[in-house]
Amino acid sequence: MSTTEKTTVSFILNDIPQTLSVNPLRRFSDVLREDLGLTGTKVGCDAGDCGACTILVDGEQRYACLTAVGQLEGHSARTVEGLAKNGDLTALQQAFLDEGAAQCGICTPGMLMAAQSLLDRTPNPTEPQVLDALGGVLCRCTGYTKIVEAVLKAGQTSASEATPPSGSAVGSRMVKVDGKQKLTGEEIFSADHAPEDSLWLRAIRSPHPRAKFTLAHPEKVLNKYPGIVKILTADDVTGNNGFGIYPHIKDQPVLAKDHVRFRGEAVVALVGERDAVESVSEEDLGLTWEPLEAIRGWDAALSGKLEPVQAEIPDNILAEGLLKKNDVEKAFAESFAVAEGNWTTSAVEHGYIEPEAGYARKVGQRLEIFVCTQSPYMDQTEVAQVLGLELEQIRIIPSAVGGAFGGKLDLSVQPLVALAAWILERPVRCIYTRPESLASTTKRHPVQMRAKAGCDKDGMLTAYEYHGDFNTGAYASWGPTVADRVPIHCSGPYFVPNVFAKTRALLTNESPSGAFRGFGTPQAAIANDALLDELAEKVGMDALDFRIKNALRKGDRTPTNQLLENSVGQLECLESLKSRWDSWRKEAEVFNQKNTKLKRGVGCGSAWYGCGNTSLSNPSTIRVGINGEGKLTLYNGAMDIGQGANTIMVQICADALGLPASQFEYVMGDTDLTADAGKTSASRQAFVSGKATQLAGEHLRAQIIHLAEATENATLHLEQNGTSGSGEIIVADETGEHVIVLADILPQTNGDVLTGEGTFDPPTTPLDENRQGSPYATYGFGAHIAEVEVDTMLGTTKVLRLAAAHDVGKTINPTLVEGQIHGGVAQGLGLALMEEYVQGVSENLHDYLLPTVGDMPEIEVILIEDPEPLGPYGAKGIGEHALIPTAPAILGGIKHATGISIRHVPATPDRVFTALQEAGKNNG
Amino acid sequence: MIPYLRPDNLEDALSALSEHPRTLLAGGTDFFPARVGKPITDNVLDLSGVESLRKIQQTADGFMLGGLTTWTDIIEAQLPPAFDGLKQAAKTIGGVQTQNAGTLVGNICNASPAADSVPNLLALEAQVQLQSVRETRMLPLEEFILGNRKTAKKEDELISGIFIPQPAEKGRGNFEKLGTRAYLVISIVMVGVVAELNESDEILNLKIAVGACSPVAQRLRLLEQEAVGQKLKSIKILPAHFESLEPIDDIRATADYRKKVVPELLLRAIKGVI
Numbered sequence A: 001m002s003t004t005e006k007t008t009v010s011f012i013l014n015d016i017p018q019t020l021s022v023n024p025l026r027r028f029s030d031v032l033r034e035d036l037g038l039t040g041t042k043v044g045c046d047a048g049d050c051g052a053c054t055i056l057v058d059g060e061q062r063y064a065c066l067t068a069v070g071q072l073e074g075h076s077a078r079t080v081e082g083l084a085k086n087g088d089l090t091a092l093q094q095a096f097l098d099e100g101a102a103q104c105g106i107c108t109p110g111m112l113m114a115a116q117s118l119l120d121r122t123p124n125p126t127e128p129q130v131l132d133a134l135g136g137v138l139c140r141c142t143g144y145t146k147i148v149e150a151v152l153k154a155g156q157t158s159a160s161e162a163t164p165p166s167g168s169a170v171g172s173r174m175v176k177v178d179g180k181q182k183l184t185g186e187e188i189f190s191a192d193h194a195p196e197d198s199l200w201l202r203a204i205r206s207p208h209p210r211a212k213f214t215l216a217h218p219e220k221v222l223n224k225y226p227g228i229v230k231i232l233t234a235d236d237v238t239g240n241n242g243f244g245i246y247p248h249i250k251d252q253p254v255l256a257k258d259h260v261r262f263r264g265e266a267v268v269a270l271v272g273e274r275d276a277v278e279s280v281s282e283e284d285l286g287l288t289w290e291p292l293e294a295i296r297g298w299d300a301a302l303s304g305k306l307e308p309v310q311a312e313i314p315d316n317i318l319a320e321g322l323l324k325k326n327d328v329e330k331a332f333a334e335s336f337a338v339a340e341g342n343w344t345t346s347a348v349e350h351g352y353i354e355p356e357a358g359y360a361r362k363v364g365q366r367l368e369i370f371v372c373t374q375s376p377y378m379d380q381t382e383v384a385q386v387l388g389l390e391l392e393q394i395r396i397i398p399s400a401v402g403g404a405f406g407g408k409l410d411l412s413v414q415p416l417v418a419l420a421a422w423i424l425e426r427p428v429r430c431i432y433t434r435p436e437s438l439a440s441t442t443k444r445h446p447v448q449m450r451a452k453a454g455c456d457k458d459g460m461l462t463a464y465e466y467h468g469d470f471n472t473g474a475y476a477s478w479g480p481t482v483a484d485r486v487p488i489h490c491s492g493p494y495f496v497p498n499v500f501a502k503t504r505a506l507l508t509n510e511s512p513s514g515a516f517r518g519f520g521t522p523q524a525a526i527a528n529d530a531l532l533d534e535l536a537e538k539v540g541m542d543a544l545d546f547r548i549k550n551a552l553r554k555g556d557r558t559p560t561n562q563l564l565e566n567s568v569g570q571l572e573c574l575e576s577l578k579s580r581w582d583s584w585r586k587e588a589e590v591f592n593q594k595n596t597k598l599k600r601g602v603g604c605g606s607a608w609y610g611c612g613n614t615s616l617s618n619p620s621t622i623r624v625g626i627n628g629e630g631k632l633t634l635y636n637g638a639m640d641i642g643q644g645a646n647t648i649m650v651q652i653c654a655d656a657l658g659l660p661a662s663q664f665e666y667v668m669g670d671t672d673l674t675a676d677a678g679k680t681s682a683s684r685q686a687f688v689s690g691k692a693t694q695l696a697g698e699h700l701r702a703q704i705i706h707l708a709e710a711t712e713n714a715t716l717h718l719e720q721n722g723t724s725g726s727g728e729i730i731v732a733d734e735t736g737e738h739v740i741v742l743a744d745i746l747p748q749t750n751g752d753v754l755t756g757e758g759t760f761d762p763p764t765t766p767l768d769e770n771r772q773g774s775p776y777a778t779y780g781f782g783a784h785i786a787e788v789e790v791d792t793m794l795g796t797t798k799v800l801r802l803a804a805a806h807d808v809g810k811t812i813n814p815t816l817v818e819g820q821i822h823g824g825v826a827q828g829l830g831l832a833l834m835e836e837y838v839q840g841v842s843e844n845l846h847d848y849l850l851p852t853v854g855d856m857p858e859i860e861v862i863l864i865e866d867p868e869p870l871g872p873y874g875a876k877g878i879g880e881h882a883l884i885p886t887a888p889a890i891l892g893g894i895k896h897a898t899g900i901s902i903r904h905v906p907a908t909p910d911r912v913f914t915a916l917q918e919a920g921k922n923n924g
Numbered sequence B: 001m002i003p004y005l006r007p008d009n010l011e012d013a014l015s016a017l018s019e020h021p022r023t024l025l026a027g028g029t030d031f032f033p034a035r036v037g038k039p040i041t042d043n044v045l046d047l048s049g050v051e052s053l054r055k056i057q058q059t060a061d062g063f064m065l066g067g068l069t070t071w072t073d074i075i076e077a078q079l080p081p082a083f084d085g086l087k088q089a090a091k092t093i094g095g096v097q098t099q100n101a102g103t104l105v106g107n108i109c110n111a112s113p114a115a116d117s118v119p120n121l122l123a124l125e126a127q128v129q130l131q132s133v134r135e136t137r138m139l140p141l142e143e144f145i146l147g148n149r150k151t152a153k154k155e156d157e158l159i160s161g162i163f164i165p166q167p168a169e170k171g172r173g174n175f176e177k178l179g180t181r182a183y184l185v186i187s188i189v190m191v192g193v194v195a196e197l198n199e200s201d202e203i204l205n206l207k208i209a210v211g212a213c214s215p216v217a218q219r220l221r222l223l224e225q226e227a228v229g230q231k232l233k234s235i236k237i238l239p240a241h242f243e244s245l246e247p248i249d250d251i252r253a254t255a256d257y258r259k260k261v262v263p264e265l266l267l268r269a270i271k272g273v274i
Ligand SMILES: Cc1cc2nc3c(=O)[nH]c(=O)nc-3n(C[C@@H](O)[C@@H](O)[C@H](O)COP(=O)(O)OP(=O)(O)OC[C@H]3O[C@@H](n4cnc5c(N)ncnc54)[C@H](O)[C@@H]3O)c2cc1C
Pocket: A047, A048, A049, B023, B024, B025, B026, B027, B028, B029, B030, B031, B032, B033, B047, B067, B068, B092, B093, B094, B095, B098, B101, B102, B103, B104, B105, B106, B107, B108, B109, B110, B114, B115, B116, B117, B153, B157, B158, B159, B160, B184, B185, B186, B187
């Protein structure tokens, strides 16, 4: 870019004439964001693959990232900032808010613009027209269902509530507290803000999966590019050049020293003016690589032929997991029917539309880091040890997060910008490119698994055995957690008296595999449900009846021998699907009699998932405060990553306190302002932080009641008086009204006069050497049925409809729960049919395929509420088990349709076709 | 040299090209994706301002699709049924954003094996109009695309249009695209066809081409010859008809699969003309 001179470009932007002096070849998206401050237009790829940058040019939708600003000369453009007038949402924006069509909101501006171009021409579009109009924008959170609904319903009234009255927030379809800003482009994501004088940082990454390297002449770069301020290498790391999520495993270097272990590993970080940082090449740096033979895949990891990935782990076995309950061998020997098989899965990318970004700046002897994260408190600890600073010296200020799904639990830009800002004493920002995000961040573990299941002649399960080797890549990340969680969950939400499971996390020279919605359970469920289908067939039972018969019930013991006393809704989930299952299967059979090339089938998948960390303390603390003016603030440390934590915590707190949700403000995740509410992972926030929030609300309420000397069931009324005057709480009970004048109370250090605090740590017990005990305080349950259509001549699969039943204990907000399930289904569909990350090949979003709006089935959500007494108002998690049953249901559908059993996912057209051919089933 | 030029007429564009070779830019839908995370150092001649290139004209002996004709322009144009396949191909490109910006000429110049315009343009016997200050020449599309990402365009030339000879009145086009998802999908295999039928649905004339199974999409001439006189419904595809294809393994599918699904796609494309 530095080579191109500026020219003058005149155009109309959001109805206002603009004349810019600018390099005309720059992407318009970049000019909007960096020069004009219009950060509502998002950038997810710079390649036309994601649609986040969709704007209107002369009323037609265009990708701003593929438009040179020079091309706007004489044209008119509209961005999301040009939709709402004077703060009034358009009908389309209002529909998005009401329907819950924006989860994280990073795709929302692009979706709105694409939809607006349609509505401008066709005010009452049909569904196919909506799909065509939105086909060029990806969403990773919503499964598109509510987006399509919102476009179809634009201008109509809805069932949602902006302001549920006091005492009825929980259970209502309250719109998101952060919903509006996601629709106007005002929400600030990680790449949307940095101090004006920030330097830019770009990491140089390894093109080889394993190599030695030397850096010859960095000083030459400094001479050639005066804009470069610093070239960071491993030697510049002031603390420990290693990070990792476990206190005892800090194996991943911030910047590699001499030797890289996966393609995409950072070796050098350039810091300076943006142009210069972007222009420096590897040759400039004198980087020379000596590629080494890489360990790829499970077999190579175990063969012992090559040097181990990490010298300290000679057998490449990073971690092992085990579970042993009773005697599987004996049980198999006595079983009436046994089914077994082998499966493999591929690496899967989280595919959040927001690439990692953030900035750090030094403030006194402290560092502030603004970043997209799922775990501000873990980031704080990690950055402190990498820099060699005290914990208190690090402040993490989370941005709005544009999707995460487990991928933003690990560090990305944090240590790099922190190090640079600390050393240079200047703010430093970094935005990952999409290829960089794909290459350098974690993936879902590819697994090679063998499983076996047995039942008696009545179809009661007798035994389950599972062996899984998880390719955990070059560094630990969450590999040990995956190896640990899978044995507990691998036999599904069914009662099995004898279980043996063994897992290993294997190091290879591939992308580190980490946490991704389900921690290995979605992969294990693929084997589990396939075996249940086979057993049902062997004993001549309907596959759903077989599951109903074996479903975990209250009073059953799990494979860890935990007694399930409460909130076990699996049976209800399965039973709620029964009538659909029967009719869908019948309809498929009728269809198949008439069609030779297209075959339909219906499959079932199931899930259970322990909410929270496995047998480890994982407390959350939440605070709520009121200041003298009556400003009521929820200090929420539970990161909202799009799923809606900000909203449900307000709902819970509102009802616990007895004030309307609309009176709340909130602070999210800032480590200076909130207490530690743990990570947003393991489906724990609604359950654990939700409970802490309830306790915080009740704690504040108790103080108010006490101050007013009122009785327990008094009603509260809060008078908020802006910035002047005093707020008042009017407490009414049978004895009359008591007024608390808030300004009369001595403020605490944060300015609040009253603070409620709640802490909840779900009770678990340690597991013994056979992993027996109570690892989780509660479990979520669920099942999906999916109808698919396979084109047997081409091997393509389309999912036609899907019904999802989930036991969530208590629905805090139906709109949000449905959204989680729709999104889980979309990700499960991707896992089943199209998603496969191959290093060096699918490092962009046109070769790495995320489902588009046209790939989604019609989804019906059935919510089962078997209350969890420990949870807030009976609620437990939904985040992960929303996804787990989808892939098994789809694969079961393919089996029902064609008789073929897919053993390697994704079931891409060529794999399905080959399997059909081998079975002689595609002659039309 | 001025690194960026955006002339508003063809003469200025040609004269700029005669002075220095430049990277041509039209809709940018191939240009920018090839430069993600890299500084843009090209000297660019941006054609997007040359309004005269953005029109579809009927001439005495056919149709001239101007050099800036976008996918959307094709979808919205009133054209004979022989263009139906090309229109369908246009509707399968990326999403509407790409269709609004991307041009057919850009697609053939980018010369990807998976370029979706090519099979139908081959079936329509398209000619490419190359223009420079020196000359204007016409090349059949088959002689224009020389290989994967290789064309016969000289450095001082640009493509000012694609000429389609007047299709037979009864000619009907069709397009079949095989991919892994619904939108934003690159073809695993695609087939373009233009066929003429008589009243009893016998094939009078067939032009058919397959893409993504060789470095450049190919016409299947043996099939075209042998199809003449056959009933549409009972047309047979023989291995000899497509033995010239040489697909490769890539992230989208295996070579073996591609070859095996070709006959089915050919059948669907041909039978789908009505
Ligand atoms: C999200 C997305 C999805 C896509 N999906 C598909 C798909 O499904 N199928 C498909 O086939 N393609 C697809 N494409 C690519 C397709 O959009 C391009 O091939 C497009 O048609 C190129 O046109 P353009 O005007 O954008 O070209 P540009 O990017 O501007 O230019 C492309 C090339 O053509 C040259 N060029 C352009 N105009 C001229 C001219 N008049 N004379 C000489 N040279 C010229 C340029 O120098 C450059 O080398 C997709 C692209 C994106 C971003």
